[in-house]
């Protein structure tokens with residue numbers, strides 16, 4: 001989906017195809033603001049994404065050197081020794097610009113901001129550097145929605161499907 | 169999965185609920201993908217109480233609400249989930265939770281919002297059972313309700329106290345044919361920082377979608393038009409996803425760490441589906457009124473023809489209301505679909521496709537004439553239900569509204585000379601003949 005980065009993306013309203021293409025192509029996700037506390041939203045998302053086959057690397061200065069869900073945590077994106085496909089931000093909107101700069105620096109292909117997080121300036125810079133950007137969404141919820149798994153909780157997936165396969 | 173700051177308003181997210189598909193496509197397909205294991209095209213009835221875990225770790229994730237999946241049918245069931253998704257899609261909502269009956273949907277929804285000492289401001293024009301539930305039974309939980317005539321919109325604002333946790337009303341009331349001004353009530357509720365809850369049972373999402381007028385939570389007795397065939401009890405709680413539960417400290421069960429879930433905060437963790445998830449994970453789990461998977465199957469099958477049935481229900485009802493309004497034995501007809509009815513203008517706004525098929529009329533003869541009427545009809549069934557393919561009739565004063573005081577009955581539109589009809593989808597000429605004969609005997 002190289003064309004997706006060339007088109008102007010409507011950040012109010014992402015198409016299912018746009019989200020789906022991102023979730024299909026990324027493998028390694030750096031989660032900025034990942035918590036070691038089991039009842040925090042980031043922990044929920046990390047655990048779920050791991051179950052779906054993604055490698056999730058926590059980024060959190062407070063946890064650096066320790067492990068969260070079996071993965072070593074790093075203080076900064078630039079400390080991660082492996083190639084990162086997507087940076088998922090569990091941080092306040094104002095904290096995004098330096099994270100976006102680091103995401104560009106480490107060659108990530110996607111900058112993703114969680115539900116409630118939006119920074120249009122950082123998004124523009126990331127897009128100019130060739131990254132795809134998603135704001136104000138949760139990858140766990142989007143994966144669950146597109147796979148229709150979240151429908152098990154009675155959530156309106158907006159997906160209609162006459163095929164047998166459950167896939168995103 | 170929501171970090172602390174809520175830079176983006178919840179209402180923005182809710183706009184995304186809108187589907188690219190039409191109503192008739194959604195009623196057939198929403199939630200109803202083929203079974204991935206067997207390929208079964210009709211929704212299988214998962215008649216099971218529990219589900220095998222993949223391993224201990226997956227089990228723990230499920231119990232912590234960290235992954236989506238099934239544990240126990242009191243909480244979720246794959247057949248019931250299809251019903252939930254269908255209703256959520258048709259109401260243009262974020263999510264839905266199905267329960268055992270309409271009354272259970274009310275008990276579960278309020279359980280998520282209320283603490284002892286809290287207060288509800290409700291329309292006085294409700295189904296009789298709901299007036300008893302809110303006005304009498306809820307008192308034993310120390311939940312208190314002030315009833316306001318829905319014609320008195322300002323009365324709702326005046327009745328709100330610091331303890332008020334919701335405004336409650338029926339979009340189209342049972343049995344009075346009253347249409348409530350949803351948009352105006354939503355404005356009052358939102359100004360007070362509380363949700364508007366609309367019981368949309370009588371209208372069904374085909375005739376009215378309260379969320380599009382500002383309602384935050386929609387409830388259904390799926391026993392009625394959703395199932396539509398008078399064969400299964402069910403209820404649904406529908407979450408618009410639009411209400412900001414963190415805007416004030418009125419809703420600690422959603423906005424604060426939950427002692428019923430080891431300190432998990434539903435609003436922060438589940439964002440715009442927090443209410444639906446909490447209704448399931450706390451209220452349904454702990455109060456227990458789960459719907460049977462078989463009933464969910466019956467109701468979701470009925471829903472595939474919802475629009476077809478509602479059109480016929482409404483066409484028949486309008487023809488019969490017109491017939492009654494000219495009949496010499498009839499004192500009055502209260503059907504918002506009739507030109508000249510006091511709710512006609514509101515019906516044009518909120519129910520442009522039809523004013524439903526449940527309405528009342530008054531006999532000139534009073535209480536005794538009412539009993540005679542219900543005993544004489546032959547096609548109409550005398551019973552306490554509405555929203556069936558079959559035409560139904562009841563004399564509320566001697567049945568459903570019997571527990572109320574005469575003043576409450578009058579206030580609920582169920583006085584002594586009142587007959588309630590629920591018009592079915594039979595041949596309208598046969599129905600008119602049946603009514604004419606009974607009127608002449610009454």
Ligand SMILES: Cc1ncc(COP(=O)(O)O)c(C=O)c1O
Nearest residue numbers: 269270271295342369389391402
């Ligand atoms: C408008 C309305 N709400 C709620 C209910 C209660 O639903 P149930 O009988 O499914 O508990 C009814 C039942 O008649 C109703 O008519």
